[in-house]
Amino acid sequence: MFHRLLCPVCAGSDLRTERSAGLGVVRHATIVHRNTPAARNVSLVELAEGFTVRGRVQGPLIAIRVGDRVQLTTSADPVRREPVFKLCEEPFSGWF
DSSP: OOOOOOOSSTOOOOOOOOOOOOOOEEEEEEEOOSSSOEEEEEEEEEEEEEEEEEEEEEOGGOOOOOTTTEEEEEOTTTTTTEEEEEEEEEEHHHHH
């Protein structure tokens, strides 16, 4: 879970926890080569509920593209403690 201190839109501090089914779409993906022994993926994933989270998508780095559908896994990034997603092959039903 990613914790914010302030809202990125209004800068307010009155935040609440939201639950998600974990289904989303990659909106931005990049490969990071610094501060890590190997290259890693960092992605922004827009979840079906409407909010966006930063996390890592499992899979070959060159295979992760904007628009890919992903699902949250039960594992978490052990170093950065960010959510980890996996690529989905089956289409989602009706959103996006």
